[in-house]
Amino acid sequence: MMHAAVLVAPRRFELREAPLPQPGAGEVRVRLEGCGVCASNVEPWEGQPWSTYPSEPGGMGHEGWGVVDALGEGVGDVALGERVTMLSGHSFAPYDVAAVEQLVRLPAALDRRAFPGEPLACAMNIFRRSAIEPGQTVAIVGIGFLGAVLTKLASDAGARVIAISRRPESLALATRYGAAETIAMDDHWAIIERVKQLTGEALCARVIEAVGKQWPLDLASAIIGFGGRLIVAGYHQDGPRQVNMQDWNWKGIDVINAHERDPRVNRRGLEEAVEAVASGRIDLAPLLTHHYPLGDLDAAIAATRDKPHGFVKAVIDLG
Structure with a gap:
């Protein structure tokens, strides 16, 4: 027993x-x-x-x-x-x-x-589904464990990462893991204007929502650029969500639900996570x-x- x-x-x-x-x-x-x-x-x-x-x-x-x-x-x-x-x-x-x-x-x-290992495997799978390319501007909405790891993976891939989160210490963590810019998650419209300033009005090629709540999803939708990719990494389990389909249609974006259920894919992410930490690419200690x-x-x-x-x-x- x-x-x-x-x-x-x-x-x-x-x-x-x-x-x-x-x-x-x-x-x-x-x-x-x-x-x-x-x-x-x-x-x-x-x-x-x-x-x-x-x-x-x-x-x-x-x-x-x-x-x-x-x-x-x-x-x-x-x-x-x-x-x-x-x-x-x-x-x-x-x-x-x-x-x-x-x-x-x-x-x-x-x-x-x-x-x-499981949350690290999730991060690896989300990163793969995000299809991030060098030179892209990537916003990550929500910097906790998952957001910090994704910040590291995206910045290592050559992306310019904008980290958006509520707590100053979370933004400092994002900077430590490679974020080029940080924005306090406090005012919806001010965040959008700041992202426009940072991107010359183009907004972001990739936005990863890593909170699992309605407002962060709305914000992620607002800062994705034309033809961009919105990646839903947050786990939305407390009820239905609404989306601005007019905005999604107008921008012609791709929307990716990055939660994997294929055991083979999850095992692959776990293998990648072990390699990334063992090699020193990802430092778990601060997390x-x-x-x-x-x-x-x-x-x-x-x-x-x-x-x-x-x-x-x-x-x-x-x-």
């Missing part, structure tokens, strides 16, 4: 005894060292009209990494004791299972380092800012919502 986090009511996790998960055919069990907290955890934690309780043990945790400690039938290319990052869904617990095709080994360069034990999961998700000073991403320490 193990003690896993179970959501028992809105904004209330409890540690409850649950059976140790057993790997099935083609699966491995991982003794988790940690799991990142995702912004997508906030709304289910607060409660949604369709929510039911209690949740599955460990549920909502999908950014785990750790050490392989059991092999299912037919698994021959992964060894016990290997350190891995993985794509799974019950990692707010000491153990989780994953299909062998959905995990990637962590090289020696990442020994003893936290590695929430993993707040650490909590599993028993303080409520506090970790509340911090993800409220963003106290210096906050970028919360990590649940399990190892």
Whole structure:
């Protein structure tokens, strides 16, 4: 048995005894060292009209990494004791299972380092779908963990990045990760005018919306240029959205929903993420800012919502 986090009511996790998960055919069990907290955890934690309780043990945790400690039938290319990052869904617990095709080994360069692989894989997949080219002006609306990584990837690709976010410390983080310009996200029309000034009225060839709310989506639509590409990276899960279809039609833009559901694509993103961090292209240290034990999961998700000073991403320490 193990003690896993179970959501028992809105904004209330409890540690409850649950059976140790057993790997099935083609699966491995991982003794988790940690799991990142995702912004997508906030709304289910607060409660949604369709929510039911209690949740599955460990549920909502999908950014785990750790050490392989059991092999299912037919698994021959992964060894016990290997350190891995993985794509799974019950990692707010000491153990989780994953299909062998959905995990990637962590090289020696990442020994003893936290590695929430799933959000990094998302960033890699979003970047690929963005089709960013050298010399383009790229606006990123929302600088948290995802926005910061995308700022680094886009600037490394030769783009001129305009970072737009609410908090001054987020804009400073964007500058650290390569943004050429930063704009405070406070006044809709002032932001549009500033982007026009920076682009000679042309607006942006690419805009990545990385917040998941209505206003940032509206703002992203307003600052995309003619024939540009709007990439929706924010996770919109709190209700329907409206878009200015007249503006989209007039500008002739492409709109990309960058959320991938193909397991092969997600595995590719995970492999790219491991390589990028192991090689030093992406520095995770400034992004993993707040650490909590599993028993303080409520506090970790509340911090993800409220963003106290210096906050970028919360990590649940399990190892």
